[in-house]
Amino acid sequence: MTAALALVVGALINLTGPGHYIHWGFIQISVGNLVVIGLMVVTFIAAILIPYHRKGGQS
Amino acid sequence: MTTIDRNDVEAGIGLPEDADQWTAKIRGFLMRTLPPGRLIPDRQPSYMASWIYIFGALTMGALAMVILSGGILSLEGPTWWHTSSVGLFVNSLHLWSVELFFFFMVVHLWGKFFMAAWRGKRALTWMTGVITFLASIGAGLTGYLSQTNFDAQWISTQAKDGINAVGIGAYFNVLNFGQMLMWHIMILPLAVVAITVLHVLLVRARGIVPPIELEPADPATAVAGGEG
Structure with missing residues (x-):
């Protein structure tokens, strides 16, 4: 595999190596988990706010 | 001698003398609870037009991918998924479909909780x-x-x-x-x-839950009124 191809198909972020953690008092969470929770919140809010266009068929 | 109508049999209508059989009772229960029109409906209430409802279906799609990739992993075994490039790919497919499964399920859960x-x-x-x-x-x-x-x-x-x-x-x-x-x-x-x-x-x-503002203020009164 060429270096260019490896760059394209590889992860956008290098996930190899020790994880990064955030400490806040007794709360400890990995950056990866925090990012996923943030994405879920953003997706949830978007799902509520973005209008759903339908092509009839509903009663 | 009782004549058996083939159309009645195919429509799930049994003979009166067979009504006590467990097959007739189960069929009756299923036909009352889940008639074909409710099992695979053509129309849904207008309040279903929301992105929130997509996430339940997406969860099931991710689950199908989890089962499929997991099935392939179980066929080939650990030496394959640790060493070969295809094995590593299917292993990653299994992991990321699980990640999406939980992602979609949690958004679905939040939506249902607030509804x-x-x-x-x-x-x-x-x-x-x-x-x-x-x-x-x-x-x-x-x-x-x-x-x-x-x-x-x-x-x-x-x-x-x-x-x-x-x-x-x-x-x-x-x-x-x-x-x-x-x-x-x-x-x-x-x-x-x-x-x-x-x-x-x-x-x-049971159908999808109606919005809170469309629900009768007092369900007990609504039921009594409906019966009356």
Whole structure:
């Protein structure tokens, strides 16, 4: 595999190596988990706010 | 002699003298609870037009991908998924479809929670969702334990203290690889898929929950009025 191809198909972020953690008092969470929770919140809010266009068929 | 009408048989209408048979009783129950028009409906209420409803379907799509990739992994085994490029790809496919499964399921859960989707005799629908979520967490844990790498060893030695503290370590031994693998590829997938099917059938049987503002102020009065 060429270096260019490896760059394209590889992860956008290098996930190899020790994880990064955030400490806040007794709360400890990995950056990866925090990012996923943030994405879920953003997706949830978007799902509520973005209008759903339908092509009839509903009663 | 009773004449048997083939059309009646195919329509599920039995003979009066067969009404006491268990087959007739089960068929009657299913026809009352889930008539074909409700099982596979052509139309849905207008309030279903929301992106929130997409996430339940996306969860099932991710689950199908989890089962498919997991099936391929079980056919080939650990030496394949650790060493070959195709094996690594399918292993990653299994991991990321699980990530998406939980992602979509949590968004679906939040949506249903804020809709109070257990209203209108839909408590069992809600609870089957809860049980699926819990079974999925178990499937996730046993999946991490079944990787056959140092990560799995580390997680198992960390998890054993928690499991022992709960008092079930003798029955659910996270250090027992064979037991964890069986839970992961047999018991928990069966539970997740079976309860998901039940969950969907309950949604079909009872319909999706109407918005709170469309619900009668006093359900008891509404029922009495409806009967009167």
